[in-house]
Amino acid sequence: MLYGRLDDLRSRAADQLARVLRETGGTPQARTERDASTAMYSEQLSQYSAVENGLVFGRLDFQDGAHQHIGRIGVFDEDHDYEPLLMDWRAPAARPFYLATAAAPDGVNRRRHIRTSMRKVTAVDDEVLDLATADVTKHEGLTGEAALLAAVNSSRTGRMTDIVQTIQAEQDKIIRSGLNGVLVVQGGPGTGKTAVALHRAAYLLYTYRAQLARRGVLVVGPNSTFLRYIGQVLPSLGETGVLLATVGELFPGVKPDRTEPVEAASVKGRVAMTDVIATAVKECQRVPEDYLEIRFEREVLKLDRETCVQARARARRSRRVHNKAKPLIVPVILDSLARQYADRIGADPLGGKNLLDPTDIEDIRRELSEDDGVQAALDWLWPTVTPTELLEDLFRDKDKLAKAAPKLTERERDLLHREPGGWTPADAALLDEAAELLGIDDTATRAAQARERQEEIDYASGVLDILDMQDDADPEILTATDLIDARRLAGRYEDTDHRTAAERAAADREWVFGHVIVDEAQELSAMAWRMLMRRCPSRSMTLVGDVAQTGDPAGTTSWQTVLEPYVEDRWRLEQLTVNYRTPSEIMAVAADVLGPGMAAPTSVRDSGVEPWHLWVPDIQAQLDEIVAKEVAAVGDGTLAVIVPSGLSETSADVDAQVSVLTVGQAKGLEFDSVLVVDPALILAQSPRGANDLYVALTRATQRLGVIHPGELPESLSRLADTA
C-alpha cells in the first residue's frame, strides 16, 4: 500500500514537472515562478527515488492497540484528513522506535524491524517490550539487536549506508540534540560518529526547516575520497541541499591541486600564521627610503618619505581593510604634489603671492589624479592586492618571508618557500585569513554592475516609449509609463538566483551557514578553525571526532584548546562508547597500540577470526600473492591495503574491491578486510605515528592482517603469528 502511494506521489510530481516544462513564454514573473516550480518538482522526484530502498523499516504496536509504521519519509492519507500512513523517522512520534526499552517501554508493546529487498519483505525481527513476556536481552542498552547485528555483519560496498533502521539510544540522543551552540561528539573508531553526524544533518533540516533551508548546512570532511564515501547517505534520507566540502575547498575559486610535506602543512596550520599574514599585508604598504620622483607635465615632482609616512598612517588609523583604505592616502599625496606644482608654475616672478587661485589648484589636483605616473606611484605606495597574489608573492620570495615571519625558524620558512603554481589544502585557511585583512576591491565590479543596470534601464525606457506610442491612440487608456517606470521594468527582467543555498554558499566566501557539521574534527588546524568559525558566527555547530585518532601534526588532542578562543567553555560534550565496526578480536590489538590510559570503545560483536601478522622480507615481491589470498578469504567484500605514506599518493577509488591507501586517505573509511603494510614505518613516519597505526587497524569490519619487512612493533605482539 505504501509503495503504491509512493508511486502515486512520484507520477503526480512527474506530471506536474512535465506540465511546467511544456509552458513557454509569459511574463518574466511567470518565468520566475516556473523556474521555482521546476526546481521543486525535480527535487520531489529525486527525493521519491532516493527513498525507494527501505521505504518502510519499522512498526510500533502500542499498548492501547494502535500501531504506526516508521519510514524514511512521511506519507499521508489525503482522503482521510491527512492521517499519517507512514511516520517520518525524524518526527517526534517516531522516537520510541529508537528509545523504547523493556525497562522504559514508553507505551510501546512491540517494536518490529522490517527488512526489505527491493519491494519485498525479507525478514521481520520483533522485540516485545512488555516486561512480563520479554527476554532480558544480552547486550544492555542495545535496541533491535537482531537487525543491528545483521547490519553490522553485512559486507561493505565502498559507499556508506544509512543506519536509520537501527539507530541506538546513545546515538539518537545526539542526532536529536537542539540546534543551538557547539556540540562536540567524541567517540572511538567505529562508534558511528560519521553516521550520527549525517543523520543529525537530516534531522536538523527536517525539524528546523524554516531556519536552515535558506542558509544551508555545511558538512566538512577530511578528504574527497571520504566525501565520495559518505555522498549517498543524505539523499537516501531524503535530503539533497547540504554542501559537502573539505576544509581545503572552502576558499571559493581555489581547488587544492598541489601537495606538500606534512611539516609544511603543519607550519601553515599554526595560529602564528595570522601574524605572518598581517605583517605581509603591512609590508605591501610602502614608503620610499628617501623620496619618489614623479614626472608631471614638464616638471619633476618629489614625494618625500615624510609625506608618504603621513599618508600611510592616516590609512592605517582608519582600521579599514587594506584594499578599502587606499582612497585615504590619495588626498594626502595629491595635496602635496599639487602644492609643489603650483609653487613652480604659479610663482610670482616678483616674489609676491602665488598667482594661481583655488580653482586652478583644484584643476591641477584633478589632472594629477588622472596622470599615469601619479597612479603608478599610488600603486607602488599602496597596491591593490588579492589574497592569491599576496600569498604567491610571499611564498616565492625568501626576503619577504624573512620580514613577514621573523618568529619562524629558518627551516620553517624554507618549508613555506615555493614557486607559484597551484594550492594545497592548508593554503585555503591562509587565503581566507588574507582575504579578511585585504578585503575585496570591488570598485570595478560595482562600476560594471552599475553600467549594466543603466543599460537595462535605457533599454526598458525604449520599450516603454514604444508601448506609449501605441497607447497614444486612445487617451482613455492608461499608458504603460503611468503604470510602471523604466527602473522597475528593468528590475523585473533581472535574473533571480535559482541556485540552491548550497550552490550559492560554495561560491561565496562571506556566506554564513545555518549549521556547520565537521567530521574528523580533531584533524583541523588552528588556522582552519578560524576560517570555519567565520562561516558560522551563530556557532550552531556539531563537531565529531576522536582525539585519539589525530594524525595531522597541526590537529588537536584537546577539544577545550580548540574551542576556547571562540566559545570559552560554553560547549556540550556527548560521548559514544560502542564500536559497531571493528570486531572485538581486532579491537583488542588496536587498544594495545593506543596504550594505557586511553579508553578504546567496546565492540558490539566478535568475528571469530583471529587477526594475524606475517614477516615478509621482500614486500614488493610477495604482496600480490598475499593480496590474492586475502581477496579469496573475503569473498565479494572489500579489501584495503594500508601503506606508509610516500608509497601511494594516488587518489583512491572508493568503488574498487581492492584499494591501496595511506592512513590519511583511509581515515573515516571501512573495509571488510584490511592489510596493514610495514607498521614500524607507519609509526616512525609521523610524530603521531601511534595514532596513525590505531586508525589503520580499526578500519576492518571482519579481517585484519599485518605484514612487516622488519621487526614487528612491540605493541602488536598480540597478533597471531602465521609464519
Ligand SMILES: Nc1ncnc2c1ncn2[C@@H]1O[C@H](COP(=O)(O)OP(=O)(O)OP(=O)(O)O)[C@@H](O)[C@H]1O
Ligand atoms: N546504530 C547503528 N546501526 C548499524 N550500523 C551502525 C550503527 N552505528 C554505526 N554503525 C556502523 O558502524 C560503522 C562505523 O560507523 P562510522 O563510520 O560512523 O564510525 P566513526 O565513529 O565515524 O568511525 P571513525 O572514527 O573510525 O571514522 C559504519 O559501517 C556504520 O554504518
